[in-house]
Structure formats: structure tokens, C-alpha cells
Amino acid sequence: MSMGHEVRYRVRGGRQLHGTVFVQGAKNAVLPMIGASLMASRGRTVLRNVPIIEDVRRAVELARAVGAKAELHETERTLVIDASSLTSPVLPADIASRFRGSFLFVPALLHRLGEAVIEGVGGCNLGSRNLDFHYNGFKRMGATVTEHVADNGDGIIHIKAGDLRGGTLYCDTPSHTGTENLIMAAALAHGTTLIKNAALEPEVLDNIAILQAMGAKISGGGTGFITVEGVDELTAVEHTVMPDRIDAGVFVMAAAITGGDLNLVGATLEHLGVAADKLEQMGVEFHQQGAVLQVRRERTLRPINVITDEYPGFATDLQSPIMALSCLAEGPSYIYERIFDGRFKLADELRKMGADIEVDGNRAKVNGPRGLRGAEVEAHDLRCGSALVLAGLAAEGETTITSAYYLDRGHAHTAERLSQLGADIVREAD
Numbered sequence: 001m002s003m004g005h006e007v008r009y010r011v012r013g014g015r016q017l018h019g020t021v022f023v024q025g026a027k028n029a030v031l032p033m034i035g036a037s038l039m040a041s042r043g044r045t046v047l048r049n050v051p052i053i054e055d056v057r058r059a060v061e062l063a064r065a066v067g068a069k070a071e072l073h074e075t076e077r078t079l080v081i082d083a084s085s086l087t088s089p090v091l092p093a094d095i096a097s098r099f100r101g102s103f104l105f106v107p108a109l110l111h112r113l114g115e116a117v118i119e120g121v122g123g124c125n126l127g128s129r130n131l132d133f134h135y136n137g138f139k140r141m142g143a144t145v146t147e148h149v150a151d152n153g154d155g156i157i158h159i160k161a162g163d164l165r166g167g168t169l170y171c172d173t174p175s176h177t178g179t180e181n182l183i184m185a186a187a188l189a190h191g192t193t194l195i196k197n198a199a200l201e202p203e204v205l206d207n208i209a210i211l212q213a214m215g216a217k218i219s220g221g222g223t224g225f226i227t228v229e230g231v232d233e234l235t236a237v238e239h240t241v242m243p244d245r246i247d248a249g250v251f252v253m254a255a256a257i258t259g260g261d262l263n264l265v266g267a268t269l270e271h272l273g274v275a276a277d278k279l280e281q282m283g284v285e286f287h288q289q290g291a292v293l294q295v296r297r298e299r300t301l302r303p304i305n306v307i308t309d310e311y312p313g314f315a316t317d318l319q320s321p322i323m324a325l326s327c328l329a330e331g332p333s334y335i336y337e338r339i340f341d342g343r344f345k346l347a348d349e350l351r352k353m354g355a356d357i358e359v360d361g362n363r364a365k366v367n368g369p370r371g372l373r374g375a376e377v378e379a380h381d382l383r384c385g386s387a388l389v390l391a392g393l394a395a396e397g398e399t400t401i402t403s404a405y406y407l408d409r410g411h412a413h414t415a416e417r418l419s420q421l422g423a424d425i426v427r428e429a430d
């Protein structure tokens with residue numbers, strides 16, 4: 001992945017965190033919503049509570065590359081998109097290969113321009129990340145998918161859709177973006193679509209909510225079966241992006257790893273799914289008061305057994321953070337990663353800080369407690385980055401996290417928000 005510039009975070013550990021922190025808008029909700037906004041052929045979409053993260057900046061660049069007008073008002077955390085004229089079906093590699101969410105632009109391009117040309121799809125390198133459920137779904141709706149190799153050797157995928165028509169679609173496993181893409185493809189297709197084994201994530205439901213407001217006819221969200229009646233047109237609306245449950249979970253763990261107490265504004269315990277129960281078992285105390293979630297940890301941390309799963313199971317995006325937390329637990333913790341096959345590079349980095357972690361395929365055993373010490377470590381992916389920040393908060397001395405563009409992909413104002421809670425953390429970019 002081309003970085004543009006090198007980003008580093010320096011963390012000096014050992015401070016307890018106290019105070020109030022604002023949970024950002026959800027990365028995995030806003031990205032499909034930007035894709036959805038491109039389906040509105042009239043008016044302007046206004047998205048509120050937009051997280052100011054690198055993935056959103058890339059999505060804005062990509063929206064412009066296909067011809068939309070997009071303005072990100074950072075102070076207001078508001079994104080305004082006018083997609084009345086889309087001009088190019090090409091998702092250029094230099095932007096699209098920097099974030100996974102680029103693939104969520106495909107349904108809009110198919111409906112508006114009859115084709116999509118995908119020069120690259122990015123996202124965190126977490127092992128194999130197929131898109132076959134998406135392609136198979138588009139094909140069942142009448143699209144053709146071809147691949148050719150460009151002069152520079154890169155594979156380019158061309159999807160052509162005359163008129164997409166509804167049908168019976170499925171995901172082999174309940175894919176998050178797969179479900180969103182098939183819903184968006186079905187929303188403007190002719191006839192009725194049934195999507196079986198649909199994902200249940202809250203972000204999928206938030207995306208259904210904006211599409212319904214735009215005029216889409218979708219039912220069954222939150223069950224494994226989603227039905228979509230195609231409509232002729234979608235209109236631009238205003239929508240507030242839901243809070244980011246992964247960002248919330250990381251701040252819960254920041255309180256836990258430093259033995260502090262925090263008020264998380266915008267966090268919903270229910271959205272943490274099984275992760276909330278696991279954190280409680282480790283010794284975190286939760287108290288939900290309206291939209292504010294109070295968290296604290298006073299006792300020693302207990303070890304944990306984690307199995308990642310689709311929502312409401314333990315979110316894979318919180319697996320790396322809890323690996324960092326479990327380094328401090330009083331005994332061995334067991335982590336079984338079921339969603340991605342390449343998400344344990346973090347273990348090597350945590351070992352540099354003094355952790356004792358045994359990895360066997362997609363299972364890890366974390367032998368706690370180990371006092372962590374500062375080191376120079378690398379963020380191999382976004383959640384590896386957030387886990388290393390957590391480890392740095394608890395470590396003795398200074399931790400330098402390199403390749404931190406990945407962290408900035410998904411977390412907004414990390415250094416500012418943590419500093420306000422009492423952490424010693426700075427961001428450097430050159």
C-alpha cells in the first residue's frame with residue numbers, strides 16, 4: 001500500500017485515563033452510506049457525525065473521481081454529496097486500493113452508468129479476503145464480470161450490468177459489505193430480491209435505514225433474510241451516522257488497560273455484543289446512562305477466552321485490542337480468530353514489548369500477566385495499530401508505533417482524544 005507519508009505515534013505509558021470521550025461516527029456505516037449517496041440521481045445527501053478518518057478522505061476522493069461533488073466539512077463532521085452527474089465508472093487504483101470500502105461504490109456505478117471498472121480494492125491485509133459473494137450476487141442479477149491484466153500487470157475487474165433484475169441471492173457466510181452491496185444492487189433493480197444469510201451488524205441496519213429514507217423498499221433487516229423490492233429512483237436525504245462500536249470498544253479497553261474510568265458519549269453497550277460480556281468477565285464495570293456508557297476497572301484483570309464471530313458474536317475488529325489487554329491478565333487467555341486468517345501479526349509486535357504469546361494457526365494463547373515495556377513496533381493493519389496504542393498506554397517507557405496510517409484509516413483524532421483523558425501520546429507525520 002502506498003503510504004504517501006509515514007505516520008508514527010509515540011506513547012509514554014503508565015498513566016490512568018479519566019474523563020469524558022466522544023465516540024466517533026462509525027467507519028463501517030459511513031462508507032456504505034457514501035456508496036448509497038451515489039445512487040441518488042437528484043439532490044444532495046447530507047451525512048452527519050462523519051468520522052474524520054483517512055478512509056473517509058479516500059472515499060471523498062473516490063466520489064470525486066467518479067464525478068460526484070463531495071465536500072467534507074471537518075469541523076462540522078458533515079459530508080455533503082451531490083451525485084446528480086456521475087461521469088466515470090472507473091475506481092482508480094491509486095485511491096481504491098487504499099481502502100476496502102471502495103468496493104461499496106460498485107452498485108451505484110452499475111445502476112447509474114451500467115458498468116464498474118475496479119482497478120484495485122484495498123483494506124487491511126488480513127489474509128485472504130474474497131469478494132466472490134458480491135460477484136456471484138451481481139451475476140445472479142444479470143451482470144457480467146470479467147477480469148483482464150493491465151499493462152503494469154495489475155488485475156482489472158470489469159462489471160457490466162444492463163438492467164439489473166431481482167433474484168434469490170445468498171452469502172455463504174454473513175458478509176458485512178457483501179450484504180450491503182447486494183442490498184444496494186437490489187434497491188434499484190427490477191423486481192424483488194431475497195438475500196439469504198444476510199449480515200446482522202448494526203452498521204448494516206444503519207445502512208438499511210438511510211436507504212429506506214431514500215425510498216428503497218427493504219424488509220427483514222436484522223434477520224438473516226432480507227427482501228428488497230426494486231424502485232425506480234432514490235432521493236438524497238440527511239442522515240446521522242451511528243456511533244462506532246469498535247472505537248467505543250477500544251476506549252473501553254483503554255480504561256481497562258490503564259485501570260482508569262471513562263464516560264463514553266455515544267457508546268451503546270448492546271452494540272458491543274458478546275465483547276461486553278467478555279470485558280465484564282475480565283473485570284470491567286459498565287453502567288449505561290442513556291447515550292453515555294460509564295466504564296471503569298478497579299480489580300486485577302482476569303484472563304479470557306475469545307472466539308470471534310459475526311454480530312452479535314465477538315467482533316473480529318476487537319480481537320487485536322483484547323489480545324493487548326489480555327497480556328496483563330492474571331493467567332492464560334485463549335483467542336480463536338474465525339473470520340480472518342491473517343490477523344495475528346500483532347503477536348510479533350507485542351512480543352517486542354515483552355508479551356508471551358503462542359500462535360498456532362488461527363488460535364493464540366496469551367500467557368499473562370506480563371509487564372509490557374516500550375519498544376518500536378509496527379501497525380500491520382488498523383486494529384493492530386489500535387492494539388499497539390493500548391499496549392503503549394500500559395507499557396513502561398516509550399512505545400513508537402510506525403506505519404500508523406493504518407490506525408488513521410479508522411480512528412479519528414486518536415492522540416487528541418487520548419491526551420484529553422490524561423494519556424501521553426503524540427502523532428508525528430513526515
Ligand SMILES: CC(=O)N[C@H]1[C@@H](OP(=O)(O)OP(=O)(O)OC[C@H]2O[C@@H](n3ccc(=O)[nH]c3=O)[C@H](O)[C@@H]2O)O[C@H](CO)[C@@H](O)[C@@H]1O
Nearest residue numbers: 028101128129130131132133134175176177178317339340
Ligand atoms: C468496510 C467494512 O465494513 N469492513 C468490515 C467488514 O469487512 P468485510 O465486509 O470485507 O468482511 P466480510 O464480512 O465480507 O468477511 C468475513 C469473511 O467472509 C469472507 N468472504 C467475504 C466476502 C466474500 O465475498 N467472500 C468471502 O469469502 C472473508 O474472506 C472473511 O473471511 O466486516 C469485517 C468483519 O466483521 C470487519 O472486520 C471489517 O471492518
Ligand SMILES: C=C(OP(=O)(O)O)C(=O)O
Nearest residue numbers: 100101123124317382383
Ligand atoms: C478490516 C477492517 O477494515 P476494512 O474492511 O475497511 O479493511 C477494520 O476495520 O479493521
